[in-house]
Amino acid sequence: MIDAATLEQTLSKGWGLRVRAVVTDKVYDAKRLTPAEQMHLTGLSTPKRQTSWLLGRSALKELLPALALSEDTTLLRFPHPKLSLSHSGGWAVAIGTDAPLVAGTGVDLELRAPPRVETARFFMSPDELPRLEKAPPKTLLRVWTIKEAVFKSDPDNATTSVRAYRLQDPDAPAGAISVGTRTFRYQTFEVPGGFLTAALLKS
Numbered sequence: 001m002i003d004a005a006t007l008e009q010t011l012s013k014g015w016g017l018r019v020r021a022v023v024t025d026k027v028y029d030a031k032r033l034t035p036a037e038q039m040h041l042t043g044l045s046t047p048k049r050q051t052s053w054l055l056g057r058s059a060l061k062e063l064l065p066a067l068a069l070s071e072d073t074t075l076l077r078f079p080h081p082k083l084s085l086s087h088s089g090g091w092a093v094a095i096g097t098d099a100p101l102v103a104g105t106g107v108d109l110e111l112r113a114p115p116r117v118e119t120a121r122f123f124m125s126p127d128e129l130p131r132l133e134k135a136p137p138k139t140l141l142r143v144w145t146i147k148e149a150v151f152k153s154d155p156d157n158a159t160t161s162v163r164a165y166r167l168q169d170p171d172a173p174a175g176a177i178s179v180g181t182r183t184f185r186y187q188t189f190e191v192p193g194g195f196l197t198a199a200l201l202k203s
Contacts, residue, residue: 001025001091002191007198014174014187015200017099020066025091028057036074056087059094067096079104084152088112088194095198104184104201106152111194114141123147123162132170142188142195143170149199150177150184 004023011019030041037057044050060073060083067082078084081103083096089111096105114137120129123144132139147162154160165177165184174187188197 002189002196007093007095007189007196010189011095011187011198015185017097017102019095019097019198020063021096022059022062022094023091024055024058024062026055026058027051028054028061030054033057034072034074036072040074052087055090055092056085056094059087059092060085063094063096067098079106079152079155079157081105081155084149084198086149086152086196093196097200101203102200103203104153104155104199106149106154106199107197108145108148108152109191109194109196110141110145110148111191112141114138115144125163125166128166128170135170138190138195139170142190142197143167145195145197146170146175146186146188146199149188149197150186153184153199153201154179154182155201 001023004021007021008019033041041050044053057073061071064071082105084105084107085094086107086109088109093107093109095107120132120140124132147165150165151157151162164179169175177184182201184199184201186197186199188195
């Protein structure tokens with residue numbers, strides 16, 4: 001897995017602002033949760049969901065003090081302009097920034113088998129499909145993480161879908177996606193077992 005220091009340095013250099021990152025495989029100690037978090041945890045339906053949620057708490061609770069935000073994660077609402085969280089395959093990644101003029105932040109980690117080609121139509125626009133139908137399977141997984149990270153960084157994502165974000169070059173390690181007058185910037189990384197992508201929208 002990519003280490004947090006490398007992720008911070010690469011994102012900060014690429015976007016020209018300070019980005020903080022946490023990468024962890026540690027499950028948070030449930031005894032240290034706030035009362036509100038304890039209540040949320042007990043409301044999760046399965047032990048697997050509880051473990052996944054606690055993994056995400058580890059990443060968030062390490063990141064939030066660096067952004068001068070409350071460590072009570074029940075106060076967070078996503079999409080959040082300054083931070084984002086993703087977890088997959090026993091790992092959690094949280095990124096955030098306290099830089100001004102940032103309207104959206106997104107991250108997506110996928111450590112799994114690539115999606116099947118026939119499912120691509122659900123997250124790719126019609127004009128993208130011909131170019132990617134014959135692409136290597138891992139390219140589809142990279143595209144999914146890019147679109148999901150950009151979707152998470154969009155403060156208006158309740159009214160759109162991942163198909164709205166059209167890629168110019170799905171193999172580029174960094175790029176930009178324009179939707180109307182807004183430009184989302186992203187950086188993607190191949191990691192053992194999959195891909196990690198972070199995205200940013202400046203206001």
